Amino acid sequence: MSIDEYVQTSDALFHYTKTSIVIEHILHAKKFKLSLLKDTNDPREYKFKIFNTAGISLDPTVTRELSNKAQTVIDRILRCEYRVMSFCSNQKPTLILSDGNSVEDVHYYSQGWDKSRMWSQYGENHRGICLVFSKEELKKTFDERQVQIKKHEANYVKYLQQDGFDWGTGTLDGNRLESEGVEAYLFNHIMENSEGFFFRKHIDYRDEAEFRVVVFDPEKKLECIDISTSLKGVIVGDRTPEPYIPLINKMCKDIKVESRKAYWSRGKLHLLTCE
Numbered sequence: 001m002s003i004d005e006y007v008q009t010s011d012a013l014f015h016y017t018k019t020s021i022v023i024e025h026i027l028h029a030k031k032f033k034l035s036l037l038k039d040t041n042d043p044r045e046y047k048f049k050i051f052n053t054a055g056i057s058l059d060p061t062v063t064r065e066l067s068n069k070a071q072t073v074i075d076r077i078l079r080c081e082y083r084v085m086s087f088c089s090n091q092k093p094t095l096i097l098s099d100g101n102s103v104e105d106v107h108y109y110s111q112g113w114d115k116s117r118m119w120s121q122y123g124e125n126h127r128g129i130c131l132v133f134s135k136e137e138l139k140k141t142f143d144e145r146q147v148q149i150k151k152h153e154a155n156y157v158k159y160l161q162q163d164g165f166d167w168g169t170g171t172l173d174g175n176r177l178e179s180e181g182v183e184a185y186l187f188n189h190i191m192e193n194s195e196g197f198f199f200r201k202h203i204d205y206r207d208e209a210e211f212r213v214v215v216f217d218p219e220k221k222l223e224c225i226d227i228s229t230s231l232k233g234v235i236v237g238d239r240t241p242e243p244y245i246p247l248i249n250k251m252c253k254d255i256k257v258e259s260r261k262a263y264w265s266r267g268k269l270h271l272l273t274c275e
Contacts, residue, residue: 132233
């Protein structure tokens with residue numbers, strides 16, 4: 001299957017980034033660096049969270065100390081010990097409305113590589129690159145590394161219409177904090193509420209149609225992932241400087257992936273041979 005056909009499939013995932021990163025790191029080393037949640041651009045992920053704590057039957061001083069410690073520890077775990085890979089997809093995003101019902105976004109139309117805002121925001125104002133990955137090959141790669149990491153999950157993000165405190169991440173159970181210990185309980189709490197922590201975003205982000213891989217990596221064993229089998233194509237932007245094109249084509253040929261050019265014409269983005 002050619003890359004032109006492949007980008008239309010449900011297996012195709014897309015990641016927008018800078019040309020320099022693709023040339024100097026990704027195509028050269030065939031590795032992809034995972035991000036920490038604290039380095040994302042979503043304030044629900046990069047900012048300190050305050051959680052309610054309920055059910056503690058200790059004296060007020062111990063209750064306050066235990067709750068304060070839990071706030072600090074869960075913040076450290078979430079923002080500094082979880083890594084993510086984020087992709088656009090071809091799947092229509094699911095919206096969770098303010099009444100709690102889930103619906104498919106009927107207004108969604110663009111394919112994962114055909115997103116002008118993503119080219120502008122992450123693709124270096126159309127001077128960057130959109131990488132094409134295989135969802136199934138990525139899953140296989142992480143499954144093979146499972147013995148080295150404590151936990152990984154992969155899923156589509158759902159988008160919430162409502163604002164407010166509780167996005168499905170729950171209230172901390174003070175009795176379990178006391179009985180299980182802070183670290184052990186908070187890890188279990190995050191796992192039990194992983195959809196709310198990692199796979200929910202505000203509805204403003206819905207056009208990204210994000211598919212995300214989340215890895216719990218406290219020992220920093222998975223800063224980068226090998227993409228030898230999962231990278232399927234490279235799409236250069238409409239304004240990617242011409243001197244880079246021969247080098248990108250050669251690097252793609254060396255690792256046996258196809259290259260294309262996103263070309264804006266007549267109010268539409270086209271996928272052309274990269275020459």
